[in-house]
Every structure is written in structure tokens, then in C-alpha cells.
Amino acid sequence: MTDTIQIQAPVSDGILLTDEAAAKVKALLDGEGRDDLALRVAVQPGGCSGLRYQLFFDERSLEGDVVKTYGGVNVVTDRMSAPYLLGATIDFVDTIEKQGFTIDNPNATSSCACGDSFN
Known part of the structure; x- marks a missing residue:
């Protein structure tokens, strides 16, 4: 029996969760007890690299x-943020070093050490 590894291709038309x-x-969301909420991902001016x-x-x-x-x-991504997030992957990590959401964004030319801002 051979194990198969599936590699998820990058998303070219939006964000991959x-x-x-x-x-x-x-x-x-289940903890909030609401089924009418969506995860909104946006890019705003600010942070040490220009955008956050x-x-x-x-x-x-x-x-x-x-x-x-x-x-x-x-x-959900607003139309102004969408081009900045095209092909970005949002992951959740839970390790001894770090817990939280991470964003791997192919559009970011640089980022700061905090990982919350980019340009």
C-alpha cells in the first residue's frame, strides 16, 4: 500500500483557508452561538511595514x-483588500512556540517581525 500526499494548490482567485x-x-463561531457571522479578512494602512x-x-x-x-x-474580503490578498493562505498553528492565525501572502514584498504588517 502506498501513501499518497495531497498538496493543496495555491488559490489564484482569493484567499485559501x-x-x-x-x-x-x-x-x-460555535462558541459565539451565531451562524450569521463570517470571517472578514482586510488590509488596512498601518503597522511598521505600511499595511496590516x-x-x-x-x-x-x-x-x-x-x-x-x-x-x-x-x-469575506472587501474589494479594496482583495488584490493585496490574492493567493494568500491563512493557517492556524498551535505549538509550544506560537498559537494563532498566520498569513502566508505571496504579494507581500516584506514584512516585520510581528507578522501583522507587510508591504
Whole structure:
């Protein structure tokens, strides 16, 4: 019997939420007791590198939103942030060194040590 490793291809039309991240978001939403919220991912001016990521739960639907669904979780990006996040992967890590969401963004030319801002 041969084991097969599946490699998930990068997403070219939006954000990819890994299975681990989708499960964590789902657990957080279940803890809130609300099924009307989506994970909104945005890029805002600020941070030490010029732009910073924002991840938060949102019930709003804005004109031009890009919506993708992973594991029953809606991930929403506004039309201004979408180009900055094209092909980005959001993961959730839980190790002895670090716990939290990480963003691997192929559009970032540099980032700071905090990992929350980029340019």
C-alpha cells in the first residue's frame, strides 16, 4: 500500500483557508452561538511595514465583497483588500512556540517581525 500526499494548490482567485484554520474559526463561531457571522479578512494602512492585516467576525455584507466558503465557514474580503490578498493562505498553528492565525501572502514584498504588517 502506498501513501499518497495531497498538496493543496495555491488559490489564484482569493484567499485559501486551511483545514486547521477553518476548524478553529468554526469552533470560535460555535462558541459565539451565531451562524450569521463570517470571517472578514482586510488590509488596512498601518503597522511598521505600511499595511496590516485585520481578521474579525462580521455580519455585514458589503458591495463588492469576495466570499469563499471553507468547511462551513464564510471568508469575506472587501474589494479594496482583495488584490493585496490574492493567493494568500491563512493557517492556524498551535505549538509550544506560537498559537494563532498566520498569513502566508505571496504579494507581500516584506514584512516585520510581528507578522501583522507587510508591504
